[in-house]
Amino acid sequence: MPRKKYSAEFKAEAVELVRSSSSSASAVARDLGLSPTMLNRWCREAQRSTKPVFQGSGTPRDQELARLKRELAQVRKERDFLRDAATYFAKGSS
Known part of the structure; x- marks a missing residue:
């Protein structure tokens, strides 16, 4: 079963619901x-945290x-492949 992300x-x-509610945390959960x-x-x-909590996967930036x-990284792989292919075919036509 995949892990849920919130x-x-x-x-x-x-x-905040737990803090403001008169219900227990178990009931809210x-x-x-x-x-x-x-x-x-x-x-x-x-x-316990002094910095912002629940930052998730980071800011949009x-x-x-x-x-x-x-x-x-993908573009570099493609460039390197095309460079190698051009070199290979240039050797074959000589």
């Missing part, structure tokens, strides 16, 4: 369809940078 907004809202252990971990992380790095 957005930072969802995690923050779930933690059950209502949201989460594991109580997971929701408790999110609450602990939000409580970081995601764009990662995408561009992957694209650059």
Whole structure:
């Protein structure tokens, strides 16, 4: 079964729901369809952290940078392949 990924907004809202609700964390987790252990971990992380929590896979800028790095690596592979192919065929026609 693939692992579920939750957005930072969802995690923050779930933690806020636990804090503002008179219900227990287990009840809130059950209502949201989460594991109580997971929701408790999110609450602990939000409580002890001084920096922004639930950053997920990074900012949109970081995601764009990662995408561009992957694209650059692919283009370099294609360039190198074409260079090698041109060299091979140039040797054959001599």
